[in-house]
Amino acid sequence: MPGPLSQRLLSGKLCLQLLPRAAYSARDPAIGQTLGVTLERQQGVHAIESDRRVDFDTWPGVLAYTPAGVEVFSESPVGGEYLLARWSEPLADEPRSLFTHRVQLGGHAQALALGREVRRLLLDPQPDQFALDECALAFAGLPIVDKPQRQAPHAFSRVLEQIAEQFDQPLTLAQLAATSGQTELRLLRDFTRVIGLTPHAYLVEVRVQAARRLIERSSLPLAAIAQDSGFAHQSHMGSAFRKLLGMTPSQYRSRF
Known part of the structure; x- marks a missing residue:
C-alpha cells in the first residue's frame, strides 16, 4: 500500500x-x-x-x-x-x-x-x-454482516465513468439518468443505495479529489484549479473543501 x-x-x-x-x-x-x-x-x-x-x-x-x-x-x-x-x-x-x-x-x-x-x-x-x-x-465498531456483496448494475459503471471523465463539466442528473437508462428518480434512489452517496455528493467528492491533486502537484492559482476541477468558482470550491476536509484550499496548499 x-x-x-x-x-x-x-x-x-x-x-x-x-x-x-x-x-x-x-x-x-x-x-x-x-x-x-x-x-x-x-x-x-x-x-x-x-x-x-x-x-x-x-x-x-x-x-x-x-x-x-x-x-x-x-x-x-x-x-x-x-x-x-x-x-x-x-x-x-x-x-x-x-x-x-x-x-x-x-x-x-x-x-x-x-x-x-x-x-x-x-x-x-x-x-x-x-x-x-x-x-x-x-x-x-461497525457491525459486520457476512452476506453476499450486492452487485451494482453495469449502468452505474457507465455513470461513474461519465463522472470520472466529465467532472469538470456542468453535469446534470438528467444527463446521468440518460447514461444509465433510468429515470432521474430511479437513478437517485438506486445510486444512493448502492454507493452510499447521492449522485451530486459523489460528483462533488470527485471534484474535490481532483482539486486536491492539482493543489498538491502544481502551482496553478486556486481560481484556475477551481475551474479545471468543475467548480463554478473559487468560493464554491472553498465551500466544498471546508465541508469535506475542514479547511480552505489555501490552508490545504500550505499543509500539502
Whole structure:
C-alpha cells in the first residue's frame, strides 16, 4: 500500500491510516484485524487467502473486514484514497472475531460517512482528539454482516465513468439518468443505495479529489484549479473543501 497521508495510534490499540491515491503493490499478512472503506473508486488485481489473482473494481462506500491471519495481496496502477483501521487487541466483545475469511459490504453509507469524517479529522494539523477517538472507534465498531456483496448494475459503471471523465463539466442528473437508462428518480434512489452517496455528493467528492491533486502537484492559482476541477468558482470550491476536509484550499496548499 502507498504510504499514509496521515496516521494516528489511538489508546495504544487502534491504528488509523489514510492511504492516498497512488500506484501500489503490497502484501498484507494481516497480523491483526483490519477494517477499511474506499473513499474513491479503485481498480486493480488482488489475491485473498491464495495466490490466485483476480481483477477488482471497488466503488466508494465498500466496507471490507479482514480477520487476523488472512493474507491479502493487492495491486493497482492508480489506487484510490482509502481509510484503514488496524488493531490486534480486542476493542470489545466482537462477534466478528468468529470470521475466518474476508467480508465485503457495498453501499455502506454509515461507513462512508464515518470514513469521510475521520479523513477530515486526520487531515487537520490540530485535530480534536476526543472527536477523532469517538469517530474512529465508531468506525472500528461497525457491525459486520457476512452476506453476499450486492452487485451494482453495469449502468452505474457507465455513470461513474461519465463522472470520472466529465467532472469538470456542468453535469446534470438528467444527463446521468440518460447514461444509465433510468429515470432521474430511479437513478437517485438506486445510486444512493448502492454507493452510499447521492449522485451530486459523489460528483462533488470527485471534484474535490481532483482539486486536491492539482493543489498538491502544481502551482496553478486556486481560481484556475477551481475551474479545471468543475467548480463554478473559487468560493464554491472553498465551500466544498471546508465541508469535506475542514479547511480552505489555501490552508490545504500550505499543509500539502
